[in-house]
Amino acid sequence: MKRVMSGMQSSGTLTMGNYIGAILNYKKLQDDPENECFFTVVDLHAITTPQDPKLLKEQTEAVAALYFASGIDADKSAVFLQSHVPAHAEMGWIMNTLSYMGELERMTQFKDKSQKHQESIPSGLFTYPTLMAGDMLLYQADIVPVGEDQKQHIELTRDLAQRFNQRYGETFKIPSSEIPEVGARIMSLQDAKKKMSKSDENQGGFITMVDEPNVIKKKIMRATTDSGNEVRFDKEEKPEISNLMTIYSCLSGISIKDIEKKYDGLMYGAFKKDLVDVVVEQFSPIQQKYKEIRESGSLYHMLQQGAEKAHAVADRTIEDVKEKMGFVLPVNKLKK
Ligand code: TYM
Secondary structure, eight states: OEEEEEEEEOSSOOBHHHIIIIIHHHHHHHTSTTEEEEEEEEHHHHTTSOOOHHHHHHHHHHHHHHHHHTTOOTTTEEEEEGGGSTHHHHHHHHHHHHSOHHHHHTOHHHHHHHHTTTTOOOHHHHTHHHHHHHHHHHTTOSEEEOOGGGHHHHHHHHHHHHHHHHHHOSOOOOOEEEOOSSSSSOBOSSOTTSBOOTTOSOGGGOOBTTOOHHHHHHHHHTSOOOSSOOOOOBTTTBHHHHHHHHHHHHHHOOOHHHHHHHTTTOOHHHHHHHHHHHHHHHHHHHHHHHHHHHHHTTHHHHHHHHHHHHHHHHHHHHHHHHHHHTOOOOGGGOOO
C-alpha cells in the first residue's frame, strides 16, 4: 500500500486552478486500490493570514464539501479538518525546531506572500512550510499530489525528514510530490504571467468551483487572448490561448494536439464558446452535489469519520517522534 496525503487551504473558495492542479489527481490516486489517501482542509494554514472567524468557518465547510462533491469518497479516503487532529500543530512545532531560518527565507511562496504584508509579516507565514512538512510526515506519505507551486515546500519536507532520520534514527518516509504533466500551473484569465489565485484582486482572473454558468461564461469570453487568431499551443509566443487550451484539455480529456486539430482554421471566439460548455459541464454536477451535501448536514459526520482515520495514523507517528526525541511519555503511553 502507498500512502497519499494532500491538503487545501480554506482561506477562500476553491478555484479552477485548485481543481485541475490538485483535485483531479486526488481522484485518480483515490481510485487506485493500492493507495490509502488522506486529504485535509488546512484551516491552521489558513490563519497564517488574518481571517474573519465567521468567514473562515463558512469557507472551511465549503472546501470540505467541495472535496466530497468532486468525487472524493468518505469511504475510500480520509477527508478531515487539520484542526481536528491536534498532532498537526504539535508536529509543526517540532519541524520548526528542526528547520533553519535560511532555508525558510528561501521559500519563494513566503517571499511572494510577505510582500503583501510589508512591515508586519505574520510569523505564521514564515513557518507555514514547517507546519506543512508536519502534515505529510505525520501520515508517512509516499505521494503528495500538488500543483507546481508546492514543489519547493515538498523538497524542504524531504530535507527535514532526512535531517530528523539522521539525528534520531529512521522514523519518516521521504515523500515525493506528484505534479500533473498538464495543468500543474493554471494561469490567470486576465494575465498569463500570474498564477490563477483566489486572492487575485481582479475577480475576472479566476473561476471558482461554485461560479454560476453565466459568470463562467462572462469570465471566459472576457479572458485576454494573444494577438492573432490561431488556436495553437505555444507557451512562449501564445501564453494566453495556451492557458485556455490547457484548461480545455484537462477538463475534457482531449489532448492539446487534438484541440489544435479541432479548431484548425477557426477563431478564438468559437474556441472560447466551446470552452464555456466544457467548464460548465464539468462544474454543474459538482455544484449540484455540493448543494445537496451542504443542505443534508452529512458533512460533519463524514469529517468525523475522516478525523478518526487520521487520528489512528497521526497519533502513532507523533508518539514515536516524541519518544525518539527524548520526551517523557505519559504513563498510559509507556510501552510495556
Ligand atoms: P492551496 O490551498 O494554496 O492550494 C491547494 C492545491 O491547489 C494547487 N493549486 C494550483 N494548481 C494549478 N494551478 C493553479 N493556479 C493552482 N493554485 C493552487 C496547489 O498547488 C495545491 O496543490 N500549502 C498547500 C496546502 C497544504 C498541503 C499540505 C499540500 C498544507 N499542507 C500537505 C500538500 C500536503 C497549498 O498550496 O494550498
